Structure formats: structure tokens, C-alpha cells
Amino acid sequence: MAGLFDPYTIKGLSLKNRIMMSPMCQYQANTDGTVTDWHFVHYGARAIGGIGLIMLEASAVEARGRISRHDIGIWSHEHEAGLKRIVDFGHQYGSKMAIQLAHAGVKAETDEPNVAPTALSHFERYAVPQELTVGEITQIVGAFATAAERAVRIGFDTVELHGAHGYLINQFLSPLTNKRTDEYGGSFEKRLRFALDVIQAVKGVLPAEMPLLLRVSATEYSNEGIDIHEMVKMVAAFKQAGVDMVDCSSGGTLPVAPPAIYPGYQVQFADAIKQGADIPTIAVGLLDTPALAEEVVRNNRADLVAVGRGLLRNAHWAKVAAQELKVTFELPNSYARAY
Template sequence: MSSKLFSPLTIKDVTLKNRIVMSPMCMYSCEKEDGMVNNWHLTHYTSRAVGQVGLIIVEATAVTPQGRISPRDLGIWSDEHRSGLQQLVEMVHEQGAKIGIQLAHAGRKAELDGPIIAPSAISFSENMKRPEEMTIKQIQDTVQAFKEGARRAKEAGFDIIELHGAHGYLINEFLSPLSNHRKDEYGGSMEKRYRFLKEIIEAVKEVWSGPLFVRISANDYHEEGYGPADYAIMASWMKEQGVDLVDCSSGAVVRAKIDVYPGYQVPYAELIRKEANVLTGAVGLITSGIQAEEILKNERADLIFLARELLRDPYWPRTAAKELGVNLTPPKQYERGW
């Protein structure tokens, strides 16, 4: 059987052997709170490469120490992080997969000692720390930190970079009117709220020529926030800047009730793909090969991002291939039991 899920996709000079992506998921596993790769990360990611995932995207990796979600997050704020990340890249490549990294800053959702920063001095919730409103200098320094993170990612050998513009973290905080109440050149209109991400993309592209993804929350789920049509406009701006794929998640910029069901975020990927004329990734309660195949064959998205399903089953590509009647070639060491 011909399968879209198991067909290759080339983005710039990177060819993915299939359309299955391991979505970035924080492991909170840095033992010394130093942001360094350890044996857990090497085992966790490489096992999914053995399982025949086409693209593995490493969890949210902080571009500054202050930008970590938790003290145990991975980091890329120092050249000292590069060797561990390079080892991870080499191990994943050995197993035939491509690997990307999600560059991130937690903004007001950082749960750390000391001050935290955001576009506006508004807490995420009553029981979370109130952030400091970023100065222009802090904004410029953070843009530079993303650029330096991209440089280190390139030097470590990553195939793809994804910018984390979703889930209520710093870039998302700038994009949404719910968290960005600034009156200067970084707030007050959609164009001005987009400026922070625009400057990050420009800075990253000075040092990175490979495929560039941006993860967005395509719905704020709030009447005073932005919805899919608004984020489609911003996705078109990303496309104009040379972003290759928009990874369409949703929510978490504020607390909101979300009606969750299988494939509930796929319509966002479909809308943005059509309206912005950009490649998109679909994510969120996609659990079966048949479901993934429907999304791709009906051109609702271009890549399938899997999160919890790959935690449950590191060999999900094998499971999906059997469901779709596809003959998936196993690692030679596993041929006798595949």
C-alpha cells in the first residue's frame, strides 16, 4: 500500500525519510541543574530513532539560564553545552533519523529562583511569580541569545531549528494581547506584538541557513485573545521571512477550558497551511496510523508531530506501518523479531 505517512519530505537540503516527528517534550532531567545533556537524554532520543521516527525534535532548550521553565531544563546558553548536544546528534544520526532542537525562553512561566521577565509585568496565575517588564535592552539581549543558541545548534550538527512560540512562553507572550500590554514598538497592534519574533527570526537566519520551524499556539481560547485566523496572518509573515514550517499547537498563554478530542488541533494546521501557503505540522491526540494518514492524504498538514504516543510506544512507526499495511524496514539487529 502507498502511504503518505511513510513517504519522504525534503525541506531545503534536509530529507526526512517519513512524516513522523517526535514532538519536543521537556524531560526535566538535567541532574546538576546546569542544562547539560546526560545519559537519560541520549537514551530517550536515540531509542525513538531506533524506532524509525523520521525527525526527532529535542525538548525546549533554554537560550538563557533565566529562560528555563525549570532548573532541570536543557540549555544552550553556553558553548559548554555544545559537546553533549553534538554527541546526541551523532547518536541519532547513526540510527538514520534527522534531529532538530527547539530553542526556547520560558518568560513569565519560568519557575526559578530570582527575577523572571516578560513583555508585561503580568503573572500567568495567582500562584505564580510576577515577572519584570522587559526593557528594550533585555529584549535586544534575548534576541541575541536566540541567535547564539542557533549558532551553537549549527555547530553541534542539528538538521533543523524550531523556535518555541507557543504554550504561553516568552515569544507567545509577546504575540498575544492577553499577555502583552506594552505601549511601545513591541506592543499595541498585531504587527508590533509580532516584532519580537520577527527580530528573532532575522537574527537566527544570520547564522542558520537550514530548515527553520516555528511552533505556535494557534488559538488563545479567550474572547480577548487571538484565534486561528489571527495566527494565520502571523504565519504568513513568518513565511515571508523564510520560515519553512509552522508547527500548530494551541493554548496555554492563559488558563482556559479547552475542548480536547482526537485531532482537535488539526483544523488549525489545515487553516494555516491554506491561508499562509506554508508547510504545517499537526499535533495533539493523534494516536493511530490511519488517523495520521487521513491528515496527510487530505493535505491538512505536511508532518505529524507525536508526543505522548511516542512516550507510550517508542516503536510507534512500526505499529502504524502494520496498521497501514506498509513494509517498514527494521534495524538489522531487530529483523528476527520485527
């Protein structure tokens, strides 16, 4: 069975190891959504550190879709040069580069009114949003496709749709936040429609060999919300529409915490979706202990392991993990003397 430091290939994407840098907002972008030197250094350091797949943080497909005023954007040509500089540098050190395409919906914090499937907010910090019209929904679907085209042109190796944590795609999926009575809400099938429209639109502009990733909240920690059983059914539909791999997180729709948080607490979701929907998965959630990350891959509970906080603490996390697991792993010569 393959381990954490074995290569992995899905369609035309070949990774040198099975470590993914989890997408983590840095809140360091310029107010027009362009990246800064912070992003270049931040992501570049992790490429030098040998990460197989570096997933850039949530990048908004339109200005009003930013989580904050200092989030990365990918809705304009003005965003391309800075992103390309990061991608090209990452490629120099053998990392594959990905970007998470996002729209925050009701959870946006910009100067524009928030939008959502329904005029409803579960969070005190967010204003009640404007309910999207069908025409506006179509425009946002197009914005996702345009952003994906831009990502391909920049040179990203794959893209991930952010369908988790109570952001716009998740808002359409969830019965907690989608109270529509038209073709985009109500039944299970209608709640899927926006996500399926986005998937099909994005898939239509990606090269055939480029995999499409999707991040989901496998459970919303509410008896009235999505649970893992419903999410497996959703992922089966997403797979049929063109999703190639699922990044398995949880929560975010409501201001509630999981009942218990511990290393590996979300691996069960990656495992259940991998087996139940027969699709490759990425495990997340406090997986920065090398032995645990290795266990997840060795036991085929997920295909990749996403490391977040561990890579914030140490850009060379992969080297430390390799030493602990007694695997040969070389950093650039400039850093060799450190080990």
C-alpha cells in the first residue's frame, strides 16, 4: 500500500508526494484582490519545502464574493500577473499548484450587499443577504467558469471549487440556508442544481486531462442539516457531473462547533465518501502528526492528506515528517546543512 511520500497521479496531475497544503486565507491581498509579496513568500516557501500539491486560499470569482476585503480575487485580468508569479515559482521546485475558486455568499465581508439563495443569515456578524434571482445565479455560474479559464491560462495544475463551510455553493446545498421554492431549492435534487451548474460550467472550460476538485462540508452538525449519508449521495451526483476528487471537511453553515475536535476527527468523512461514492478523497483536520498522516494514506482512508496549521508553523513540515517516517526526502542544497 502506498505511503505519504509515494507519488500520486489522477488524470493528468502527477504529484511527487501525497501531501497537500490546505487552502488557508491569509487576509493579505490588496483591496482590489491582487496578491502581495506576502503570498509569493508564503506559497513559495512551501514549494521549497517540498509539498506535492499547494492549494492557494479561497479566491473570489467576483468582488462581492470575497470572504474579506483582503482576500485574493480571480475575477479580473489584473489578478493574473501576481498569481502567475506564484505558480511559476512553485513549479520551479516541483510542486503542483492549485487554486480554490470561491464565492462567500452571505458570509462575505465587502462594501457590497451580500447575496445568498435565501434572505437568511444564521450569524450575527453577517447582515441578512439579498436573495439571488435566477438571472443572477446564471451570472455567478458564468463567473466560476471565467475564473476557471483564467486559472488555466495562468498555469494552475488543477482547480478546486469551494463547496464547504457555509459559503455560497454550500448555502444552496443546505436545507438550513436554502428555502427557495423554484428550480434551485426545495427537494434534494433542486438543492443540488446550483452546484451541478457550476461543476458543469467549470468542467466545460478545463482541459480534458485536468482533474476538478471539490471541497465539501460532509456534515453540518445539525439534525436539520446535511449529514454524511446525504453528502455521500450528493458526491455521487457531483462525480457523475465531472468532479474527480473530493476534499472532505465539515461544518461552517451554522455557528456551532463539532462535538469533539481531535487529530484526525474528520478522516471518517474522507473514508466514508471515498468508499460510499467510489471517488478519490483528501482528508483534512489536524493531520500534522506525521504518523497519523501516514496511517490515513497507508490504510486507504484517503488518497491525499491536507496539512494546514502544521505548514503554518513550519514550511519544511514535509522534511520533518520524512525524518520521522525514515523516508529519504531532499530539500534544495541551500537548506541541506540544516538537517
